[in-house]
Amino acid sequence: MGKIRIGIMGYGNLGRGVELAIRQNPDTELVAVFTRRNPADLKIKTEGVPVIAADKAAEMKDKIDVLILCGGSATDLGVQGPEYAKYFNTIDSFDTHAKIPQYFANVDKSAKDNGHVSIISVGWDPGLFSLNRLYAESILPDGENYTFWGKGVSQGHSDAIRRIKGVAGAIQYTIPIEEAMDRVRSGENPELSVREKHTRECFVVAEDGADKAEIERQIKTMPNYFDEYDTVVHFISAEELREKHGKMAHGGFVIRSGKTLGGNNHIIEYSLKLDSNPEFTSSVLVAYARAAFRLSQKGDMGAKTVFDIAPALLSPKSGEEIRGSLL
Amino acid sequence: MGKIRIGIMGYGNLGRGVELAIRQNPDTELVAVFTRRNPADLKIKTEGVPVIAADKAAEMKDKIDVLILCGGSATDLGVQGPEYAKYFNTIDSFDTHAKIPQYFANVDKSAKDNGHVSIISVGWDPGLFSLNRLYAESILPDGENYTFWGKGVSQGHSDAIRRIKGVAGAIQYTIPIEEAMDRVRSGENPELSVREKHTRECFVVAEDGADKAEIERQIKTMPNYFDEYDTVVHFISAEELREKHGKMAHGGFVIRSGKTLGGNNHIIEYSLKLDSNPEFTSSVLVAYARAAFRLSQKGDMGAKTVFDIAPALLSPKSGEEIRGSLL
Numbered sequence: 295m296g297k298i299r300i301g302i303m304g305y306g307n308l309g310r311g312v313e314l315a316i317r318q319n320p321d322t323e324l325v326a327v328f329t330r331r332n333p334a335d336l337k338i339k340t341e342g343v344p345v346i347a348a349d350k351a352a353e354m355k356d357k358i359d360v361l362i363l364c365g366g367s368a369t370d371l372g373v374q375g376p377e378y379a380k381y382f383n384t385i386d387s388f389d390t391h392a393k394i395p396q397y398f399a400n401v402d403k404s405a406k407d408n409g410h411v412s413i414i415s416v417g418w419d420p421g422l423f424s425l426n427r428l429y430a431e432s433i434l435p436d437g438e439n440y441t442f443w444g445k446g447v448s449q450g451h452s453d454a455i456r457r458i459k460g461v462a463g464a465i466q467y468t469i470p471i472e473e474a475m476d477r478v479r480s481g482e483n484p485e486l487s488v489r490e491k492h493t494r495e496c497f498v499v500a501e502d503g504a505d506k507a508e509i510e511r512q513i514k515t516m517p518n519y520f521d522e523y524d525t526v527v528h529f530i531s532a533e534e535l536r537e538k539h540g541k542m543a544h545g546g547f548v549i550r551s552g553k554t555l556g557g558n559n560h561i562i563e564y565s566l567k568l569d570s571n572p573e574f575t576s577s578v579l580v581a582y583a584r585a586a587f588r589l590s591q592k593g594d595m596g597a598k599t600v601f602d603i604a605p606a607l608l609s610p611k612s613g614e615e616i617r618g619s620l621l
Numbered sequence: 622m623g624k625i626r627i628g629i630m631g632y633g634n635l636g637r638g639v640e641l642a643i644r645q646n647p648d649t650e651l652v653a654v655f656t657r658r659n660p661a662d663l664k665i666k667t668e669g670v671p672v673i674a675a676d677k678a679a680e681m682k683d684k685i686d687v688l689i690l691c692g693g694s695a696t697d698l699g700v701q702g703p704e705y706a707k708y709f710n711t712i713d714s715f716d717t718h719a720k721i722p723q724y725f726a727n728v729d730k731s732a733k734d735n736g737h738v739s740i741i742s743v744g745w746d747p748g749l750f751s752l753n754r755l756y757a758e759s760i761l762p763d764g765e766n767y768t769f770w771g772k773g774v775s776q777g778h779s780d781a782i783r784r785i786k787g788v789a790g791a792i793q794y795t796i797p798i799e800e801a802m803d804r805v806r807s808g809e810n811p812e813l814s815v816r817e818k819h820t821r822e823c824f825v826v827a828e829d830g831a832d833k834a835e836i837e838r839q840i841k842t843m844p845n846y847f848d849e850y851d852t853v854v855h856f857i858s859a860e861e862l863r864e865k866h867g868k869m870a871h872g873g874f875v876i877r878s879g880k881t882l883g884g885n886n887h888i889i890e891y892s893l894k895l896d897s898n899p900e901f902t903s904s905v906l907v908a909y910a911r912a913a914f915r916l917s918q919k920g921d922m923g924a925k926t927v928f929d930i931a932p933a934l935l936s937p938k939s940g941e942e943i944r945g946s947l948l
Contacts, residue, residue: 314882318762394944420948422756425932426891427947429749432908432935433901435645439947479894554904555641558896564753567806569885574760577881581759601933601943605752608759609928614722616928620754620766621721621747 311576437552446544460504638903764879773871
């Protein structure tokens with residue numbers, strides 16, 4: 295059997311991660327990278343694979359089994375998801391929670407009209423964390439799910455700080471509060487306020503002569519982003535920001551605490567500790583590309599989420615092998 | 622829509638747990654309990670539900686959507702699995718790893734010949750732990766899975782101690798070694814011997830006049846069960862055994878440590894802390910009964926494992942609801 299032929303749409307952190315993940319999965323191969331930049335300016339890591347202008351992607355429709363959309367949810371995927379589901383089976387990591395129902399409907403129509411499978415919102419949250427919330431809730435219906443994120447960089451919060459006048463650079467870490475996690479693990483099912491679950495730590499480079507006290511005040515009182523949290527602000531040099539805060543580590547915890555009717559309590563905990571958020575997310579995308587390909591081969595079509603994918607479809611091994619080695 | 626009509630085969634700890642779990646899932650109802658004992662001698666907790674002799678189960682085949690087999694792997698399920706798949710969709714917790722391929726084949730033939738769905742080896746290990754080994758391996762192909770069990774009672778090891786001459790009662794706890802887990806979590810991918818992963822702690826009631834030193838020697842040197850472990854033996858009174866060691870708590874950890882090609886390490890950890898092993902296992906069985914019913918309604922048939930079941934099938938909620946609330 296031939297390899298699963300994968301295309302990458304967008305060559306940022308995520309696209310580069312997918313390129314690496316494909317090399318770790320011998321049943322997959324990279325056949326094209328698509329970019330909105332000038333293809334001639336883009337140097338990729340895989341020899342012999344063409345870089346093609348994004349607007350010519352449809353011409354490759356018979357040469358690609360699954361196209362992995364590596365753009366962002368804010369501006370790219372809303373358009374790209376339904377558009378590329380016309381020509382390809384697709385995988386994306388759409389993560390704007392409030393817009394998922396509409397996005398799912400748009401992609402579903404396009405995929406069904408054109409006979410493709412599109413798995414949306416793949417990654418770790420949404421993605422693996424969602425799966426764990428679902429499994430745990432289905433098994434322990436009388437209980438609560440708790441999700442904690444971090445320690446890790448929030449891109450949205452870092453961007454919000456950078457927009458403040460006088461800020462030359464910034465990074466923001468979301469940090470789960472250990473005490474809150476321990477209360478959840480104890481089985482007490484606490485009601486936790488936003489402030490009780492996470493703290494926010496900011497490393498900020500101020501422009502020369504900027505009013506640091508005013509920057510700190512603006513960060514700490516920023517509505518939605520910071521005002522409901524205990525926030526710590528550190529001013530550092532541009533060198534220190536570059537040297538000490540370039541890692542894209544992240545992670546988090548999904549904990550369910552629930553009771554069975556014999557009066558017994560049970561804790562289900564899932565956690566990730568990721569040295570590179572984009573490389574890990576990319577690895578999830580490639581595993582789900584395998585599933586999309588297999589579903590498409592069986593004649594399935596339409597939009598799916600991780601909830602719809604039988605776990606066996608993610609593994610390169612046969613049913614017999616996974617029953618023998620992993621069950 | 623009517624409720625999912627569930628039958629329970631065997632009314633031990635697991636059967637009683639299933640009875641409780643059905644009450645927590647309003648889309649399911651208990652319609653019969655089957656027993657090999659005299660039905661008149663069995664008092665169940667649900668009013669109005671008949672207790673029926675196991676050898677008359679087939680007569681109920683049109684009144685039950687899913688039969689949950691609550692017998693043990695050692696002697697019951699090998700026969701019951703293929704037998705009851707003739708008449709019912711079934712769920713079981715078959716856990717003799719070496720015999721799973723043959724058992725799967727036997728149940729598969731029976732289920733397919735008769736148009737039923739049978740999900741085998743459901744619970745937490747095999748079951749939820751298997752799922753986590755599969756998900757984690759599929760996402761991080763370059764890495765290692767580590768499974769630690771406990772702290773919890775091993776029924777097999779407790780039984781083995783009870784067979785020693787001079788032993789009036791015993792219970793054995795399997796305890797994971799924290800230091801080994803921390804090495805795994807550090808990303809070093811250690812090779813761990815049996816002795817380095819778990820210790821075994823035994824609480825033993827000796828008969829009057831029994832040679833305690835000899836009992837301890839026999840436990841610690843028992844091949845397969847204890848000789849490869851560091852084992853601690855405590856002699857206690859029958860009262861203490863009854864009062865302090867009646868709980869059926871258990872749990873464990875599945876940890877995968879893997880690398881992506883950018884040189885970054887990632888840790889995926891799943892853990893369970895269960896105050897009642899049978900009540901939790903039963904809750905898993907009932908969630909998978911829902912999935913078996915739905916697959917059967919769609920015309921699917923044959924033996925399945927947790928690997929084959931799309932997570933959405935476990936939840937009573939619609940696809941729209943789970944995308945809205947859990948994704």
